[in-house]
Amino acid sequence: MSSATGIIGQVRGRSVPSLSDEDRNLLLVLPGLFLFSAFMFFPMIYVVYLSMTGANAVNMFNPERPVPFVWFDNYLSLFFADEATQSLGTFVSMFLSDPLSVWDGQFWNSFLLTWLFLGISVVLKIGFSLSLAVVVTAKNVRGSRLMRAFLIMPMGLPGVFTISIWRGIFSSSRFGLFNQLLNFLGLGTVSWLGERWPAFLSYIVTEMWLAYPFMLIITASALQDVPEDIMDAAKVDGAGFFHRFRHVTIPAIKRPVLFATILTAAASFQQVLIPYIFNSGGPSRKNELILVYAYREAFDVSTPNYGLGSAISVTAILFIGMFMWLNVKKGRLADGVDTE
Amino acid sequence: MSFIGRIARSFADDARNVAGAPRRFAEDAAYTVQGLRDGTVSPKKVAWTIIATLGGILVVGAVLFPLYWIFTQSLSSSGGSIYAAGGFTWLPPKPTLQNYIWVVGDLIVKGYRISVSVPLTGLEVFFETPRIELLDASEHGVTNPSDFKKYMANSMFVAIPTVILAMCVIIPASYALSRRKFILRRKVLFMYVLLTQVGGGLGIAALVALYAIFVQVGIDNNKLALAVYYAGTAVPFNTWLLKTYMDGIPVSYEEAAIVDGAPPWRVAIEVILPLAKAGLGTVFIFTFLTGWTEFLVAQTLLSTDNYTLPVGLYTLIGEYTTPWARFSAFALMFAAPIMLLYLFTQRYIEGGLSFSGMEG
Numbered sequence: 001m002s003s004a005t006g007i008i009g010q011v012r013g014r015s016v017p018s019l020s021d022e023d024r025n026l027l028l029v030l031p032g033l034f035l036f037s038a039f040m041f042f043p044m045i046y047v048v049y050l051s052m053t054g055a056n057a058v059n060m061f062n063p064e065r066p067v068p069f070v071w072f073d074n075y076l077s078l079f080f081a082d083e084a085t086q087s088l089g090t091f092v093s094m095f096l097s098d099p100l101s102v103w104d105g106q107f108w109n110s111f112l113l114t115w116l117f118l119g120i121s122v123v124l125k126i127g128f129s130l131s132l133a134v135v136v137t138a139k140n141v142r143g144s145r146l147m148r149a150f151l152i153m154p155m156g157l158p159g160v161f162t163i164s165i166w167r168g169i170f171s172s173s174r175f176g177l178f179n180q181l182l183n184f185l186g187l188g189t190v191s192w193l194g195e196r197w198p199a200f201l202s203y204i205v206t207e208m209w210l211a212y213p214f215m216l217i218i219t220a221s222a223l224q225d226v227p228e229d230i231m232d233a234a235k236v237d238g239a240g241f242f243h244r245f246r247h248v249t250i251p252a253i254k255r256p257v258l259f260a261t262i263l264t265a266a267a268s269f270q271q272v273l274i275p276y277i278f279n280s281g282g283p284s285r286k287n288e289l290i291l292v293y294a295y296r297e298a299f300d301v302s303t304p305n306y307g308l309g310s311a312i313s314v315t316a317i318l319f320i321g322m323f324m325w326l327n328v329k330k331g332r333l334a335d336g337v338d339t340e
Numbered sequence: 341m342s343f344i345g346r347i348a349r350s351f352a353d354d355a356r357n358v359a360g361a362p363r364r365f366a367e368d369a370a371y372t373v374q375g376l377r378d379g380t381v382s383p384k385k386v387a388w389t390i391i392a393t394l395g396g397i398l399v400v401g402a403v404l405f406p407l408y409w410i411f412t413q414s415l416s417s418s419g420g421s422i423y424a425a426g427g428f429t430w431l432p433p434k435p436t437l438q439n440y441i442w443v444v445g446d447l448i449v450k451g452y453r454i455s456v457s458v459p460l461t462g463l464e465v466f467f468e469t470p471r472i473e474l475l476d477a478s479e480h481g482v483t484n485p486s487d488f489k490k491y492m493a494n495s496m497f498v499a500i501p502t503v504i505l506a507m508c509v510i511i512p513a514s515y516a517l518s519r520r521k522f523i524l525r526r527k528v529l530f531m532y533v534l535l536t537q538v539g540g541g542l543g544i545a546a547l548v549a550l551y552a553i554f555v556q557v558g559i560d561n562n563k564l565a566l567a568v569y570y571a572g573t574a575v576p577f578n579t580w581l582l583k584t585y586m587d588g589i590p591v592s593y594e595e596a597a598i599v600d601g602a603p604p605w606r607v608a609i610e611v612i613l614p615l616a617k618a619g620l621g622t623v624f625i626f627t628f629l630t631g632w633t634e635f636l637v638a639q640t641l642l643s644t645d646n647y648t649l650p651v652g653l654y655t656l657i658g659e660y661t662t663p664w665a666r667f668s669a670f671a672l673m674f675a676a677p678i679m680l681l682y683l684f685t686q687r688y689i690e691g692g693l694s695f696s697g698m699e700g
Contacts, residue, residue: 026516026524028520029516032512033528036576039568039572040546040573042553043553046553047548132399138392138396141393141396142365142389143396153682155682156678158674160650160654161650164654164667165407165671266538269541272636273635276636277657294544298548313545313546313547320542324537324538328534
């Protein structure tokens with residue numbers, strides 16, 4: 001008997017990490033962890049619950065009107081067109097007559113537009129900040145350190161400030177800087193925020209300006225670390241500027257740039273403020289990136305629907321989680337944890 | 341005091357550096373001209389340097405142009421009109437500070453009458469504090485100044501508790517993560533690092549739930565509750581930042597203190613904290629800015645009376661109704677202090693951003 005408990009104890013001792021005196025130090029971390037979890041993880045669990053209820057502004061805060069639990073109805077009406085979710089038969093017949101007709105236009109518009117925004121903005125962000133980094137690290141440029149300090153300055157600016165300035169730049173009225181420029185060039189004016197694709201373009205330009213300081217820090221320091229001796233050897237071998245860039249610089253900066261790409265892609269995916277401040281994801285809700293769609297569905301529309309808004313949020317959270325996973329697998333974000 | 345002294349010294353260095361720049365440039369130019377004459381410097385190289393430098397200046401100017409533009413707008417005399425006066429000009433035709441006066445409004449400390457009754461004698465003594473007029477907006481033709489001061493007070497009410505609470509939980513945690521080994525340490529660190537990048541998006545995605553919770557508990561439209569929320573969201577990034585900073589402090593200092601017989605808590609308070617002052621300053625600024633600049637959550641949870649500065653700025657915008665000059669002045673008053681603060685801490689911020697060994 002006693003030997004059996006001894007063995008169990010041994011097994012336990014091995015499989016369950018035992019608490020030692022040192023582990024009391026965990027207590028120093030717990031307050032922050034608790035505070036953070038209370039406002040991050042708890043709402044995230046709650047939003048999953050809300051996404052399976054019919055909560056809205058009317059019944060949510062009214063004790064007399066219970067909030068119905070509807071399982072996955074919100075997701076069904078989110079992904080599929082309203083007529084298609086009536087019954088399985090109508091769904092199949094609709095799908096057979098026109099495969100596109102069963103999908104919910106607004107959600108898929110928002111979802112695909114988010115990826116389009118991500119793709120275009122990431123490519124442009126990298127191109128833009130890489131060219132800036134080339135300028136501020138070039139040997140021929142005098143005062144490049146000062147230039148770099150100036151260029152990084154907008155990083156300290158609050159997002160609302162930057163975005164509302166760019167809204168002024170793209171403003172449709174007469175003071176709008178971009179329209180003044182177009183007028184000056186004799187090209188006429190564009191109603192930037194009033195039309196779909198011009199508005200989308202203005203989002204991308206603004207996103208580029210918002211993100212470049214961070215990208216510049218990473219790419220400039222990567223460019224400075226390009227091994228000098230290999231560069232010199234390539235020069236001696238008679239490689240031209242583009243050959244050197246292609247075969248020496250790019251392999252040397254690939255890792256940090258990839259890292260920056262993942263981070264900035266995640267930032268693009270989570271962009272809310274630009275569409276929201278520019279024109280609330282308009283015109284007529286065509287340019288709502290996914291988080292803007294979630295926010296507006298829950299707060300901004302005439303009949304706020306918390307359940308549907310939560311369902312959109314949960315979908316977005318899944319993709320944000322994917323970016324976190326990418327960070328671990330491909331980026332080197334978590335490498336620092338292992339260094340002692 | 342030595343900390344302030346060190347900042348002053350580094351400022352002096354920077355200033356000397358900047359002041360010496362023209363002289364160095366002149367020496368450089370003289371050397372180049374001399375070299376050109378002697379034939380030791382090739383003209384082609386000089387031409388390249390000049391072209392590249394001018395190109396660089398042009399690029400920097402173009403990229404930062406929006407900031408210059410907003411500055412000229414804030415000085416323009418179109419005032420409350422929603423139309424800018426004509427097209428773009430490099431300097432506004434009639435520069436005026438009126439827009440800033442509109443933002444600041446009256447700065448008047450009212451006169452108070454304080455009466456103190458002297459006991460047993462039945463006498464009363466009156467004091468009258470003087471009325472201090474620093475700025476009377478109406479004298480400058482501004483009749484209806486902005487709510488900047490109200491928004492700023494609200495922002496203070498949010499940002500200060502945020503800083504206090506956040507620092508209270510961040511400092512012990514980052515010390516433990518940097519210096520001690522304990523169960524779950526790596527897991528906590530790992531989670532914090534991951535969340536530094538996606539925390540904002542997750543926060544917005546969960547905003548519906550947060551709102552529902554706040555309303556049900558009855559703490560929506562409560563600035564203190566909002567401050568606690570901000571402190572929570574500031575934990576991962578700032579803990580990581582301070583932890584990395586503490587990692588850079590040599591262990592030998594602590595060992596010396598331990599040999600001298602200091603208990604662990606004294607080592608932490610008297611050795612680590614003083615050495616981590618710069619890191620603490622950076623975290624202080626960051627946590628302060630969390631509360632000072634956040635927009636969407638504040639706009640969702642607070643009602644008009646409690647609006648903070650970013651939300652106040654947003655209320656000024658409307659497609660055809662933005663009084664652009666006034667808006668610019670408001671925006672600059674909001675952002676310029678932050679930008680200056682950022683300039684001073686830039687080195688630390690960049691140091692913190694390079695946490696993932698991107699350098700090598």
